[in-house]
Amino acid sequence: MKVLIVEDDADMRRLLKIVMAGLDVDMEEAPDGESAIHSIETSQEPDLVLLDLHLPHISGEEVFDAIRKHSKSAIVIVTADILAAPEFVSKADGVFTKPFKTNELIVKLTSLLSTHRNEAKEE
């Protein structure tokens, strides 16, 4: 299983990598929207994308739309932008505002990845 972490803050990327590492997945990092979209378009489709909304050059909203257009990946928003976050409640597979509780994130990511894994088994 593959997870794409789209986050411009290196410390937050490191924290998310530590959380994800325990879930036994391959990880790819994208520090901005452009590299995230490039990755989605050119490499193996991720099962899950962790997406920050405030990114340099291309906004997280645009990256969100591009991911939805090109893949069936689950998308979890992890953002400090509390005002923008509610807009994604009905669109994303999960929305976490910083600071978040690590265990809540682990539980949600475990659930989403197992759903993807079980669906892949059935296909």
Next chain:
Amino acid sequence: MFMTQHTPYSVARFDGAIMFNSIRAGLMKTGITKSPIVFFKVRAGAQLHPVWALDNLAMEIYAYCETAKAADVSETHLQVAVTASWVSGENFSNLFATFVEWHIASSELRKRARLISAELINRKGHDWPADELNIPVATVR
């Protein structure tokens, strides 16, 4: 060369019977959203394992339990093989089911449960309990 070592989270696999009368269903806060969650117990010999499940799997387990209740089958009718992940904090440890293999004998019950499960997942015709349920570890700050 610098190498970072990661330890995968622990996984548990066990067989047993879901004590369908023990199931509790509700919503757990996950970030700013809420996710369907169930808490149930699996009888394995002399032991009783408390287990949680989230999202679609929660709805599937709930559907099987509600169907078993309505069918008035024996307490140990819902035989399962469970794969689960541990989610722990300093003072609590929780098993989160990630996959349930159903070993029940009644094909009629299975058929009915699958139908209810699909309806719950597609938000058709069945209401999900709105009670707030949280794993103990999530409340520790």
